[in-house]
Amino acid sequence: MHLSVLSKYVAASPSPVFMQSLCKGLSLSVSMTWRLLFIVLFSWIAVLLYMFAGIRQPNADIAVSTEELTKFRFELDRLKLENAQLRQLAEDIRFDQLRVQNKADDNSNLAPAVRDSLRTRVQSDRALISEPSIEHEKRRRKIENGVIEIWYFLQSQMKNLKNLDQTMISAKIDELLADAGEEQRSILADLYLMKDLEKSWREKEFESLSNLVQHRIRQLQNPEDCASAKKVLCNLNKACGYGCQVHHVAYCMIMALGTGRTLVLHSHGWRYSNRGWEAVFMPLSKTCTEANGEKAHWSSNNHNAMVLELPIIDALHPRPDFLPPAIPADIADRLIRLHGAPHVWWLGQILKYIQRPQPSLRKDLDQAAVSFEFQHPIVGVHVRRTDKVGSEAAFHDIAEYMVHVEDYYKRLARIEPVDKKRVFLATDDPKLLEEAQQKYPGYVFISDNEASKKAALNTRYTDTSLRGIIQDIDFLSKTDYIVCTFSSQVCRVAYEFMQTYHPDASTWFHSLDDVFYYGGQTGHDQKVIYPHSPRQSSELQLAVGDKISIAGNHWDGFSKGTMKHTKKVGLYPSYKVEEVMPVANIQILTTDVDENEKKKQS
Numbered sequence: 384m385h386l387s388v389l390s391k392y393v394a395a396s397p398s399p400v401f402m403q404s405l406c407k408g409l410s411l412s413v414s415m416t417w418r419l420l421f422i423v424l425f426s427w428i429a430v431l432l433y434m435f436a437g438i439r440q441p442n443a444d445i446a447v448s449t450e451e452l453t454k455f456r457f458e459l460d461r462l463k464l465e466n467a468q469l470r471q472l473a474e475d476i477r478f479d480q481l482r483v484q485n486k487a488d489d490n491s492n493l494a495p496a497v498r499d500s501l502r503t504r505v506q507s508d509r510a511l512i513s514e515p516s517i518e519h520e521k522r523r524r525k526i527e528n529g530v531i532e533i534w535y536f537l538q539s540q541m542k543n544l545k546n547l548d549q550t551m552i553s554a555k556i557d558e559l560l561a562d563a564g565e566e567q568r569s570i571l572a573d574l575y576l577m578k579d580l581e582k583s584w585r586e587k588e589f590e591s592l593s594n595l596v597q598h599r600i601r602q603l604q605n606p607e608d609c610a611s612a613k614k615v616l617c618n619l620n621k622a623c624g625y626g627c628q629v630h631h632v633a634y635c636m637i638m639a640l641g642t643g644r645t646l647v648l649h650s651h652g653w654r655y656s657n658r659g660w661e662a663v664f665m666p667l668s669k670t671c672t673e674a675n676g677e678k679a680h681w682s683s684n685n686h687n688a689m690v691l692e693l694p695i696i697d698a699l700h701p702r703p704d705f706l707p708p709a710i711p712a713d714i715a716d717r718l719i720r721l722h723g724a725p726h727v728w729w730l731g732q733i734l735k736y737i738q739r740p741q742p743s744l745r746k747d748l749d750q751a752a753v754s755f756e757f758q759h760p761i762v763g764v765h766v767r768r769t770d771k772v773g774s775e776a777a778f779h780d781i782a783e784y785m786v787h788v789e790d791y792y793k794r795l796a797r798i799e800p801v802d803k804k805r806v807f808l809a810t811d812d813p814k815l816l817e818e819a820q821q822k823y824p825g826y827v828f829i830s831d832n833e834a835s836k837k838a839a840l841n842t843r844y845t846d847t848s849l850r851g852i853i854q855d856i857d858f859l860s861k862t863d864y865i866v867c868t869f870s871s872q873v874c875r876v877a878y879e880f881m882q883t884y885h886p887d888a889s890t891w892f893h894s895l896d897d898v899f900y901y902g903g904q905t906g907h908d909q910k911v912i913y914p915h916s917p918r919q920s921s922e923l924q925l926a927v928g929d930k931i932s933i934a935g936n937h938w939d940g941f942s943k944g945t946m947k948h949t950k951k952v953g954l955y956p957s958y959k960v961e962e963v964m965p966v967a968n969i970q971i972l973t974t975d976v977d978e979n980e981k982k983k984q985s
Contacts, residue, residue: 540559603645604671612644613644619660629737649674705967726901740853762865766810769811784866812835831851834848869898909942923954940958
């Protein structure tokens with residue numbers, strides 16, 4: 384019998400002397416053990432008979448009081464409990480001895496009674512394990528079969544292409560892609576429904592982790608004595624657009640959490656509003672808003688100063704290990720289990736705190752949702768034009784976005800009826816709404832064209848424009864799927880914020896260009912899980928365990944990256960690697976956290 388199992392029974396038993404004698408018996412031979420158990424059982428029976436005789440004696444000289452009867456009844460219940468524990472322990476001893484005697488695990492020669500006993504034990508052990516439901520297993524097998532069948536289908540169709548006339552190949556390829564797309568959508572629908580089977584657990588774990596993180600941030604941001612609290616000072620003066628500004632404040636908050644300090648944000652004179660961050664968002668602290676005390680710049684290495692002044696993330700040196708994409712070590716296992724992109728979830732929680740809207744802003748956002756009849760299902764499309772095109776990103780026609788919008792609705796139709804195909808369009812091009820409506824009459828487009836006009840370069844840094852872009856991000860984050868370009872920080876902010884509304888929305892997007900990244904991050908590494916031999920000179924040779932720094936996903940089955948040990952740059956099959964998720968000592972669990980949460984973590 385395992386020591387942990389034995390300890391459980393010892394702790395449960397109210398008779399230490401008896402348990403001690405029983406434990407010693409474990410080292411005896413089979414016959415000695417059973418003699419011991421027989422003696423103890425016989426003794427117990429004698430005690431029980433004596434008790435009953437004492438209570439039921441017809442000619443007893445002393446009357447039994449109600450209190451004594453109650454005492455006897457309690458003692459009887461206690462002995463019954465110990466008797467049940469004894470039976471279980473005896474069964475454990477017999478099971479272990481039989482296992483030693485039958486090392487080959489051949490139960491065919493065991494007596495029927497023993498086999499039945501073993502079978503009962505196995506069933507009892509299974510009851511302690513969370514078993515998958517019938518629905519879960521049926522869905523899993525359906526997915527497995529779907530993957531097998533789609534390969535059969537592609538293999539057969541590609542072979543048939545060899546025998547076709549050249550003029551027919553193009554049409555056949557279109558047909559093949561359409562059919563393969565149908566099969567792929569069926570598999571994805573099954574995966575979605577399979578994940579939905581654990582919805583209750585996911586929602587509870589999501590809420591639990593979110594509460595832990597928000598509690599820790601509030602705790603650090605509201606010290607009882609601001610004068611004695613160590614702080615980091617962040618200046619909101621980075622010369623970049625709104626998404627970049629939000630990520631700058633998020634970086635400052637991560638620095639505060641990583642160093643265990645309170646973040647003080649200086650934002651007066653902010654390029655988007657002279658009134659600062661608090662013009663639209665709640666203050667980061669109720670008790671500590673001034674960076675008083677000895678100051679030192681982060682680069683000075685005087686990290687014991689009362690106030691550490693932070694540079695922008697691009698100029699940060701030395702660079703701590705808790706910068707994105709690192710996640711807190713003390714909740715890492717739970718977070719990795721819950722979410723497909725734990726670092727994005729973590730960033731979403733940072734945004735959830737720093738972007739708590741002022742009551743006036745919250746009212747405006749709620750009214751806008753009613754005015755635009757914002758309903759589900761709905762896909763968010765973010766099209767960035769103006770200053771991005773040609774400098775940071777390529778031009779993408781609306782048709783490129785709508786391909787993925789249509790694909791989403793086809794997948795959704797496998798799960799539920801779709802009455803209207805809604806699209807929330809966020810763009811800085813005021814002409815795009817009319818173009819989209821003309822080209823795609825089967826869709827209902829929702830867009831704030833006034834916000835698009837205010838996003839022009841000459842009016843971008845105004846209070847009206849600020850509220851317009853906040854509204855766009857708010858709506859995008861609440862859609863069911865986002866199609867955008869991750870080269871845009873606005874899109875990345877919306878995707879990060881989306882994670883605060885769902886247990887795991889890590890796959891609810893399609894980017895037309897980059898993979899997700901955080902500007903100034905420490906690196907995005909992947910580990911090789913399958914070997915690869917190059918078929919083209921542009922491909923990398925992969926061995927299991929190799930590390931790759933990913934530069935981008937080409938969305939054609941291949942990614943591009945740099946081998947960490949050889950520094951060689953090339954392409955590799957995306958499915959042959961897995962993400963490396965760095966963890967850092969960012970304390971989330973603290974002494975005042977609810978004990979139930981600590982038990983979950985342990």
